[in-house]
Amino acid sequence: MVRRILPLVAGLLWAGSAFAADYSLLNVSYDPTRELYVDFNKAFAAAYQKETGKSVEIKQSHGGSGSQARAVIDGLQADIVTLALAYDIDAIAAKGLAAADWQKRLPLNASPYTSTIVFLVRKGNPKGIKDWDDLIKPGVSVITPNPKTSGGARWNYLAAWGYAQKKYGSADKAKKFVADLYQNVPVLDTGARGSTVTFVERGVGDVLLAWENEAFLALREFGQDKFEIVAPPQSILAEPPVAVVDKVADRKGTRAVAEAYLKYWYSREGQEIAARNSYRPRDPEIAKEYEKSFARVELFTIDDVFGGWTKAQKDHFAEGGIFDQIYKN
Amino acid sequence: MSMQTGVVTSPKQLRSYAPETDVSVASPAPRVETAPSRPVAAQRNLRTEPGPVRFIIITLAVAFLSVFVVLPLVVVFASAFSKGVGAYLAALAEPEALSAIRLTLLVAAISVTLNLVFGVIAAWAISKFDFAGKTLLVTLIDLPFSVSPVISGLVFVLLFGAQGYFGPWLQSHNVQILFAVPGIALATVFVTFPFVARALIPLMQEQGTQEEEAAISLGASGLQTFFRVTLPNIKWGLLYGVLLCNARAMGEFGAVSVVSGHIRGETNTMPLLVEILYNEYQFVSSFAIASLLAMLALITLVVKTILERRLDEGEAVDGD
Numbered sequence: 001m002v003r004r005i006l007p008l009v010a011g012l013l014w015a016g017s018a019f020a021a022d023y024s025l026l027n028v029s030y031d032p033t034r035e036l037y038v039d040f041n042k043a044f045a046a047a048y049q050k051e052t053g054k055s056v057e058i059k060q061s062h063g064g065s066g067s068q069a070r071a072v073i074d075g076l077q078a079d080i081v082t083l084a085l086a087y088d089i090d091a092i093a094a095k096g097l098a099a100a101d102w103q104k105r106l107p108l109n110a111s112p113y114t115s116t117i118v119f120l121v122r123k124g125n126p127k128g129i130k131d132w133d134d135l136i137k138p139g140v141s142v143i144t145p146n147p148k149t150s151g152g153a154r155w156n157y158l159a160a161w162g163y164a165q166k167k168y169g170s171a172d173k174a175k176k177f178v179a180d181l182y183q184n185v186p187v188l189d190t191g192a193r194g195s196t197v198t199f200v201e202r203g204v205g206d207v208l209l210a211w212e213n214e215a216f217l218a219l220r221e222f223g224q225d226k227f228e229i230v231a232p233p234q235s236i237l238a239e240p241p242v243a244v245v246d247k248v249a250d251r252k253g254t255r256a257v258a259e260a261y262l263k264y265w266y267s268r269e270g271q272e273i274a275a276r277n278s279y280r281p282r283d284p285e286i287a288k289e290y291e292k293s294f295a296r297v298e299l300f301t302i303d304d305v306f307g308g309w310t311k312a313q314k315d316h317f318a319e320g321g322i323f324d325q326i327y328k329n
Numbered sequence: 330m331s332m333q334t335g336v337v338t339s340p341k342q343l344r345s346y347a348p349e350t351d352v353s354v355a356s357p358a359p360r361v362e363t364a365p366s367r368p369v370a371a372q373r374n375l376r377t378e379p380g381p382v383r384f385i386i387i388t389l390a391v392a393f394l395s396v397f398v399v400l401p402l403v404v405v406f407a408s409a410f411s412k413g414v415g416a417y418l419a420a421l422a423e424p425e426a427l428s429a430i431r432l433t434l435l436v437a438a439i440s441v442t443l444n445l446v447f448g449v450i451a452a453w454a455i456s457k458f459d460f461a462g463k464t465l466l467v468t469l470i471d472l473p474f475s476v477s478p479v480i481s482g483l484v485f486v487l488l489f490g491a492q493g494y495f496g497p498w499l500q501s502h503n504v505q506i507l508f509a510v511p512g513i514a515l516a517t518v519f520v521t522f523p524f525v526a527r528a529l530i531p532l533m534q535e536q537g538t539q540e541e542e543a544a545i546s547l548g549a550s551g552l553q554t555f556f557r558v559t560l561p562n563i564k565w566g567l568l569y570g571v572l573l574c575n576a577r578a579m580g581e582f583g584a585v586s587v588v589s590g591h592i593r594g595e596t597n598t599m600p601l602l603v604e605i606l607y608n609e610y611q612f613v614s615s616f617a618i619a620s621l622l623a624m625l626a627l628i629t630l631v632v633k634t635i636l637e638r639r640l641d642e643g644e645a646v647d648g649d
Contacts, residue, residue, distance in 0.1 A: 015571045026592060031608070034609055035609075059592050059593060059594065059595060060592070060593045061590055061591045061592045061593065062591060062605075063591055071508065071590055073492060073510060074486050074490035074491055074492060074493070074496075074508075075489075075490050075491030075496060075500065075505075075510065076507075076508045076509060076590045076592075077494075077505065095492075128435075145424065194608070197607075197608065222610075244623050261523045
């Protein structure tokens with residue numbers, strides 16, 4: 001019997017693996033974009049085929065933004081990187097894999113979609129969480145991943161800091177505020193998705209600091225009857241950037257299609273895909289169309305408050321930086 | 330039994346040393362002399378514990394087993410079938426799932442084959458010959474057991490990564506090792522290397538070199554000696570090592586995770602896909618793949634039990 005079944009199974013397994021497209025791209029991305037790029041890849045492949053008659057197959061790899069950047073540096077053959085923050089692509093560029101001015105090559109800081117940091121709370125908001133100040137109250141348990149390993153966590157941290165600095169007027173007070181906030185964090189997961197699972201699946205914590213898109217996804221997956229999103233009046237404008245990895249694309253001869261792929265983000269269709277997946281579109285028209293899907297939040301940028309990613313990384317998240325100082329105590 | 334279930338995934342292999350122990354238990358000489366000198370009452374106490382003690386021990390063992398072995402298994406299968414058989418089969422027929430199964434089988438086939446060859450060679454060298462550095466070699470064989478799998482993976486990143494020792498050369502020659510099948514196979518071979526050698530060394534040492542010497546003195550060539558004398562003697566032990574090697578190769582997570590690159594539908598093995606699907610909230614799909622791995626573990630367990638019986642029978646016959 002085994003002899004009859006084995007070839008059948010083997011045939012099934014190997015069937016379909018022979019499909020070969022004209023171009024094959026590898027997009028190395030971060031955790032929460034899994035669903036987004038399933039949609040986007042399908043749409044781009046169809047549009048590209050229609051325009052040029054060539055078929056393109058896009059492969060995906062997802063993980064923590066920092067470790068994905070590390071993998072590309074170590075030789076993961078990514079034609080495109082779409083990571084959580086500019087600093088991670090800077091690290092790739094620093095090794096000579098991408099041009100130093102990568103962020104100037106595409107409009108809007110090479111960030112075709114944006115997001116922000118919001119709160120996901122349990123249904124009915126039992127702890128009455130409305131604003132950042134509610135997060136440092138005693139007895140409120142906050143879930144956020146580790147800023148050392150997670151891009152999303154860094155946005156969370158910087159959003160809290162930016163809010164406090166604007167409200168209380170000094171960096172010292174902001175430091176105190178953020179230190180108090182992390183006192184309320186019982187567990188630091190390594191990635192944004194891990195934190196979501198901790199909050200949603202394991203039922204730990206009163207509030208999850210999350211990417212807006214990630215919070216919406218949790219609502220869609222687990223139902224509106226269990227959680228609700230609270231948008232704070234102020235938060236940070238998170239700009240997840242995209243770039244072509246020049247060295248890889250040139251070697252594989254995929255530069256043209258890789259550039260077309262990223263440009264497609266700025267098209268009407270691309271912007272709509274972003275909006276449908278709860279990323280904030282940048283095109284003003286599409287943004288207006290989807291206005292009702294997103295809460296009104298006053299957004300500050302990392303350049304305004306922190307003087308850019310490189311400085312923020314060095315001051316806050318480097319070895320012995322402010323995060324190390326406050327989390328030890 | 331609880332230990333045996335653990336054995337499938339746990340590197341600390343107790344049973345692979347067992348043929349030795351079995352033989353020493355079976356060898357009758359010392360046992361016969363000491364037994365009569367022991368007081369009869371003490372002996373009886375050793376054989377039958379008081380009722381309550383027995384009850385407590387057995388209850389504890391069964392409770393432990395249920396919580397740590399049976400319950401998780403039940404949960405895996407219950408979650409996998411929670412939306413019906415249709416959803417289960419659909420989850421397994423997904424292109425990403427098929428690709429993961431394919432890759433896992435391929436990597437297991439490569440690593441088992443390589444470890445079979447090198448394991449036999451290493452065990453042969455260690456058990457049949459004396460040479461300088463033999464102890465060192467024995468220790469080195471055990472190294473993959475004592476190193477954390479993550480480190481095993483990182484070693485290959487340091488060697489073959491673009492920033493590693495051979496990385497630039499490999500890249501200029503367009504050879505992709507890391508984040509592709511060769512890297513995954515290498516990491517798996519490294520992690521599973523000790524299984525075959527460890528299963529064979531005690532067995533071959535026990536058997537000694539007499540039969541081989543006899544064969545050679547009767548005019549057999551080296552290869553003839555190996556295939557006609559040595560191989561039949563070690564076949565059950567060899568199968569046993571291969572089985573454990575295969576189970577670990579298919580289940581390895583840590584080392585493979587480091588070198589995989591997580592390219593969907595290309596470099597994700599089954600254990601990696603289980604985690605990915607779980608993180609995507611696709612619980613049925615995740616547990617469906619997990620159930621396949623669990624089934625593999627169960628089959629391994631059954632075959633292992635059969636092999637152990639064969640091994641023991643072989644020992645009993647050879648021992649006299």
